[in-house]
Amino acid sequence: MSAVPTPNSRAIGAEPLPSRIGKCKTVNSNEPLIERVTSPEDVSAVAQLEALCFTNPWTREMLERELRESPVARVYALREQGGEVAAFCSCWIVLDELHVNTIAVAPHRRREGLGTRLMLHVMREAAEAGATRATLEVRASNTAARRLYSSLGFVETAVRQGYYTQPEEDGIILWRGALSRG
Ligand SMILES: CC(C)(COP(=O)(O)OP(=O)(O)OC[C@H]1O[C@@H](n2cnc3c(N)ncnc32)[C@H](O)[C@@H]1OP(=O)(O)O)[C@@H](O)C(=O)NCCC(=O)NCCS
Numbered sequence: 001m002s003a004v005p006t007p008n009s010r011a012i013g014a015e016p017l018p019s020r021i022g023k024c025k026t027v028n029s030n031e032p033l034i035e036r037v038t039s040p041e042d043v044s045a046v047a048q049l050e051a052l053c054f055t056n057p058w059t060r061e062m063l064e065r066e067l068r069e070s071p072v073a074r075v076y077a078l079r080e081q082g083g084e085v086a087a088f089c090s091c092w093i094v095l096d097e098l099h100v101n102t103i104a105v106a107p108h109r110r111r112e113g114l115g116t117r118l119m120l121h122v123m124r125e126a127a128e129a130g131a132t133r134a135t136l137e138v139r140a141s142n143t144a145a146r147r148l149y150s151s152l153g154f155v156e157t158a159v160r161q162g163y164y165t166q167p168e169e170d171g172i173i174l175w176r177g178a179l180s181r182g
Contacts, residue, residue: 032086032114034121037067037075045085046075053104055166058090066090076125078118087114089122098126098179100136103145115148123152127179134179137171139164149174 037043047060058066066073072094078087087105091098100122105115123134137160138145146156154174163171 030081032078032080032117034076034078034118037077037088040064042077042085043067043075046077046088046090049085049088049104049106050102052107054102058102063090074122074125076118076122078114078121087118089118091122091126093126093129093131096130096132098123098131098134100134110144116151119148119152123176123179131179132177134176135174137163137173140170140172146172149176152176153178 037046043063044060047058047063050057050059050063063075067075070092072092073090074093075088075090077085079085085106086109087103089103090101092101093099100119103115103118105118123131126134134154136149136154138149140159150156154176156172156174158173160171160173162168
């Protein structure tokens with residue numbers, strides 16, 4: 001993290017977070033639920049989604065250890081009411097900074113706005129916990145994720161050469177400021 005440049009919060013992500021779709025925890029029956037993962041069943045569901053979406057996924061044991069041992073780690077799961085986990089996001093909230101480690105939507109549920117909805121929820125919760133800015137890394141070839149982050153006010157600030165493995169690829173570093181302006 002120390003190599004990451006300090007963001008210029010005046011220049012980055014000045015848009016406030018939309019309030020309508022970000023708050024979707026307890027709404028009408030057609031709205032998805034977004035909750036922090038605590039149960040072993042949900043950790044297993046997230047691990048399955050990880051394995052489906054990434055070439056070097058975190059295992060259930062890694063996720064369990066992260067949640068058990070890291071006080072800054074959070075994992076959020078999005079599901080239809082009473083249904084299966086359709087998306088998840090793992091992150092750290094460290095003082096005034098949200099670091100999004102992973103977000104994934106089940107392949108058959110993409111392009112429905114779920115990734116946007118989940119990111120907005122996580123950013124709002126991070127802001128409530130005191131975060132004022134957010135950062136993440138993304139594979140250079142991941143057009144879908146880069147467009148998603150751009151639509152959420154993230155700005156690409158640097159490149160980490162050869163950051164990813166399997167396959168090796170550059171990582172793009174993004175920042176978004178003004179998280180608390182929701
Ligand atoms: C990236 C990902 C999370 C997006 O989730 P999603 O629910 O499909 O995203 P949304 O429906 O909210 O899309 C929001 C915007 O992102 C962009 N986007 C999403 N998928 C896209 C795609 N396949 N191609 C181009 N743009 C795309 C679009 O701008 C889209 O807005 P639009 O649908 O109005 O055009 C999903 O594709 C995914 O799980 N990918 C595999 C895991 C991954 O790469 N995670 C990111 C790791 S850094």
